Amino acid sequence: MIVGNVTIRDVAARAGVSVATVSRVFNRKGPIRAATYTRVLAIAERMRYVPHAAARSLSTRSTSTVGVVLPELHGEFFSEVIRGIDVSARKRGLHLIVSGSHSDEAEMKAVLRAVRGRVDGLIVMSPDLDASTLLVDLPAGVPVVLLNATAGGRSSITIDNAGGARAVVRHLVALGHSRIAFICGPDNNCDAAERLRGYRSALRAAGPLVDEPLEFPGKFTEESGYEAAQGIVGTKPRPTAVFAANDAMAIGALSAFNSAGLRVPEDMALVGFDDIPIARFLSPSLTTVNVPIADLGRRGLALLLDPNQAREDARRSTLKTNLIVRQSSGRELRGGHR
Amino acid sequence: MIVGNVTIRDVAARAGVSVATVSRVFNRKGPIRAATYTRVLAIAERMRYVPHAAARSLSTRSTSTVGVVLPELHGEFFSEVIRGIDVSARKRGLHLIVSGSHSDEAEMKAVLRAVRGRVDGLIVMSPDLDASTLLVDLPAGVPVVLLNATAGGRSSITIDNAGGARAVVRHLVALGHSRIAFICGPDNNCDAAERLRGYRSALRAAGPLVDEPLEFPGKFTEESGYEAAQGIVGTKPRPTAVFAANDAMAIGALSAFNSAGLRVPEDMALVGFDDIPIARFLSPSLTTVNVPIADLGRRGLALLLDPNQAREDARRSTLKTNLIVRQSSGRELRGGHR
DNA sequence: CTCCGCGCTGTAAACGGTTACATTCGGCAT
């Protein structure tokens, strides 16, 4: 027989007090005699009383949970974002409800609508889909913070994608490379677009000695990086350096270069973007752009909870990225035909 | 001005029906005239009515969310587990509340207690901490499924760790290796313990031509794999093969071997465990044991929701693992001193 | 001695849904 769950009334009855008193004890609100306090607490403990979250939410109009909506859940990147949010959520006693794998827009909208009474706020990362149309029919009054996306009036945190990309190109150019290929991210992905923009502008800024942009399609997955790299291997004249728009594709490319018998970095320099945790453990270790991924999550949560959200200036912030030079970009090219 | 949220009563009033009718429309329950149905739905849509999740939960005694408790959230492995749960949760219209980073037991217990009225069930992965003591003061009546752990009477899904480990050792022995080192997982971690057990028993079974177990401590992290591998490099006589208890440590070891100038697999064969998605993209690609990670999550959820949970035989299941031979274990040793 | 104020506790009305039960209303058999 399943023992029915103990309610606040049961505890009150057993302790010989009213439900209000028990509630006050649990919420440390209002004046309570010390003796009453400890007695109620002891009895509640003995009866294994645990407050019913839904009932409390209904009454207080506040769940203590925030929702996290990501394009997908797979891979080191998203895992880090979630972790960043999770650790700071726990510090504040908040719960996290996550949801990913939103291939299509309708599905995502359905999720967004189901939040009333479930979360106090939402952290949304939607680099692919246009955020402003998505959020249009979000229940009113739900605070939202966007990660790596912007939409009119919403708070957001973005990272300096273009700046990071420019740093990569400058690094490669400084090493003597002049034919630098780029493996793009998915179409419509705004991070990808910014990185591409940075790549192009830095190439242009590098002057006439450096070749035109040489771009290969990719989808931010290891597979797509692998395939793009195969295309690069067959390109004549072959580039001497490859800049992948994210680390996952760089990993795929590395694998393809190995299969093709090309050594990295001797025969081909390779740079990624994101600095996912395993980047430093690849062989060769991956030169990449560090983006403070966990920080992105952490600050997203902080912004969401910040009561000063109304202050316009604080609502948007951009996180700096910085180049991490490791082995895969190699040393200065010698005897180049420069 | 924030527009107050629309309640079911508002919709009922506007549509000229009772709240019961509106409720029935939304839940497709009870007989409703077609005309009423569409009219109410249209009005609700126009008013942007969304049912309040907490209120519904309170009334029906069922949230449609399940909780997922993991030891931590970082890395490809856990990310895959969550993804597996997430995709099948979405198919069933369920939400997911996750929580990780449970360094200590008290923290984890606190999380487990807070579930009343928040989730309908729990999927708990706790390879480090003893599950039975953890679950002792879980609110009564919350169904639980354990992943990679067992505790009296609880449903659980485990993977065949020992079998996978034995397959690895047999594979290496078949290739001609006789000095096979093992990088252990954390103490108290039951997956790690099982893998170690498999390693030892397979070595023993391999006969007298194969050396005694040679074990190095590790903690399932890339760093710890790196350090363990440094120790292995300095060991005399040096092993010819290394079996890391998980892929993350194998990645760390690979990095260390590269730094030390050892080629994998020519100078040192290397095998991991888990078959995380990037394993195939490492250079060399990693020989490892495939465990159906996403499946683990998927089946965990299925078991949790299975009304037949009472049937004793269905409550525990073990997932098969299987060896995936790639490049890192190399080809047969030639001219060994066998 | 009365009254006031304060500290502590109790009462009961929300919160926003669901649902058992009651009610209404045609239609149909008697």
Next chain:
DNA sequence: ATGCCGAATGTAACCGTTTACAGCGCGGAG
């Protein structure tokens, strides 16, 4: 005409909290 039945809908209790407000006892001021 009467009664009955089932389909469609309404009424109101209930889910388990929080909290505004009321009440009560008691000590000190007047």
